Amino acid sequence: SKLELLEQELKSIKEAVHPRNNGETTWSPSNSHASNPMFPDSANRLASITNTSILSAPAPLQDSSSNQPTNTTTAYEKTGxxxxxxxxxxxxxxxxxxxxxxxxxxxxxxxxxxxxxxxxNRDVYTLLAAVALDLEAIHAILIICAWPFPTIRFVTDPSPLLISVAFSSCMLLGLHTGRGSHSRFLIGGRQNLTSTDHEASVTWIFCCILSQKIATGSGTPPPFIQHDDTQCKNIVKDTLAPELLTLFELQKFSNRLHTAMAAQISAHSGVSEAVVKNWEDEFELVKPIVTRVETDCSRFMILSTQLEVQSYYFLSPPTLRPNFALNALRAYSTSHDLINTAIALETASQFLTHGTHWIYRSAVDAGCILLSTLHSTAAPRHLTPADADALAMRVRSVLQGCSVRECDLPARGSDALHEAKRSTEGVSRGLEAFRKLHVDCYTDTNPPVTNTDENNNQDNTLNSPHDPFQGIDWSMVIDDFGWAGDTPVFLGPP
Structure with missing residues (x-):
């Protein structure tokens, strides 16, 4: 009868509104960000990133204005x-x-x-083929760029490719505006890729930092990051560490520096000493403005950026660097301070062990400048050979501190730098003996007497059977730097 049908319909409605707990549990996907305060609303975000235009039919949702309380925590509780x-x-x-x-x-x-x-290493390139990337995919790419695979080499690092995709995805989502779920950007395949203002701001800031750091390390042209970031900084100023905001401001300065230097080098095949000095003076004015807190970590970041500026002194043409020896000593002093700061941070908080790849690159740059200066005429006069050896060991310990497993890039770089130091010492001793012999020949008041036996002895001295390069594993150096018989072309500063 109609009364029985009405009664059954009421029961079905009641069952739909208040389902009975019969002891059966249904599986629900876990949310890795559920307990992370940085992503408070990530549970409401759709998980699809590849085929956003092909979505399954949504389940009927209960009206949010209903007075019936809903328990949202039990769905994510562990049941076994x-x-x-x-x-x-x-x-x-x-x-x-x-x-x-x-x-x-x-x-x-x-x-x-x-x-x-x-x-x-296999899945990340499949991810890049997606039409649109959401925040989870962008975060995964940023993590891989910050801590690259241990199997990479300097010239086979995929970070420039990965960060360019992440940077473009951030721009397409409108994250640079500091507004999550921006209606002007979430169109087409991106219409369901929602986010909060905090998520958008944090993601954009870290993407800019890594984009500039990777461009500096790889020598590729830097991306444009000179946007109005007031909205982003206001949102994250109370949640991000002040050192990270300092790093963000330093990278914006570094972005202007490398963009200008790239134009100078492209037009004049170098950069004059006066131009570099102007940038260094400007950086001295910027430092107190961008430094939000005085810590060893912020000091390391400032020294790293300062070394980027001073490294361009080595790219000045010989005719445009009258004060090269003095500027080389200043770069040497900055490198020395950076190595000492890195050692102090490693002792206090394992800074190098957990550091990102750009920290290792900064240590490599500082180590190369230190060792090359020690074996040049611009070396400090007060340093003894024992002091130079001790400094070289400290440089190697810093590079080894960045290693996380055997035969990764920091471990191989440390060995290559150590072998280069040994070979340079052998060559320096040979050149020193040659210079002494050359000076003795031309400072003697008596004209040199040609003696066949004496010349033979000199030839034997200069062409001794001991090869100072015999201890170098050249295959390791060739593999890491990508030298396969052709002349290497470096795109960035040394």
Whole structure:
């Protein structure tokens, strides 16, 4: 009868509004950002990033204005032990999975790291083929750019390619405006890629920092990051560390520097000493403005940027650098301070062990300037050979501190720098003996007497069977720097 049909319909409505708990639990995807205060609204974001135009039909949602209370926390509560997962050819126990997600620390099994690197090295390029990237995909790319794969070389680092995709994706989402879910940018395939203002601001700031750092390290033209970032900085000023905001301002200065220098070098095949000095004077005026807090970490960032400016002294033409020896000593002093600051930070907080790739590149630049200056005529006169050896060992310890496993890029770079120092010492001793012989020949009041036996002895001295380069593993140097028989072309400053 109609009364029975009406009663059944009322029961079905009641069951839909107040479902009975019959003990059965349904699986719900975990949210890795649920407990992260940096991403408070990420639970409401759609997870699809590849085929945003092909979406499954949404489930019917209850009206948000309903007075019935809803319990949103029970859907994400753990209802049982975590099941094992397969990663490559390895089986991860559920206890290890819980430990990794709760502690975010090092792998219990060192082979897990190798497996993850191999897996990411394949999957990241599939991610780049997506029509539109959401914040989770951009964050994954930024993490890989900050801590690249340990198997890379200096000239095979994929970071320039990855960061360009991340930077373009940020611009397409309108993150540079500091507004999340910007209606003018979320169109077409990006219409469901929502975000909060805080997420947009944080992502944009870190993308700008890494974009400029990677451009500086790779020698590629820097991207344009001179936008009005007032909105972004106002949103994150109370949540981000002041050192990170200092780093952001330093990268905006570095962006202007390298853009101007690229134009100078392209037009004049070099940059005059006076131009570099003007930029260095401007940086001295900028330092007290951008420094928000005086710490060793902010000091390292400032020294790194200052070294970027002073490195252009080495690109000035010989006819336009009358004070080259003095400027080289200033770069030497900055490099020395940077190495000492890095050692202090490593002792206090393992700064190098957990540092990003640009920290290692700054240490490499400082180490190369120190060692090359020590073996040149611009070396400080007060340094003894023992002091020079001690300084070289400190440089090597800093580079080794950036290594996370055997045969990664910092470990190989440390060995290459050590072998270069040994070879330079051998060549320096040979050149010193040659100069002494040359001076003795031309300062003697008596004309030199040609003696066949004496000339033979001199030839034997200069062409001794001991090869100062015999201890160098040239294949390692060639592999890391990509020299395959052709003359190398460096796009950036040394």
């Amino acid at each position: 032990p975590t099941k094992p997962r397969v990663l490559g050819d390895r089986l991860l126990p559920g206890e290890d999975i819980d430990w990794y997600f709760e502690n975010r620390r090092y792998a219990r099994d060192e082979n897990i790291f190798t497996t993850l690197v191999d897996r990411l």
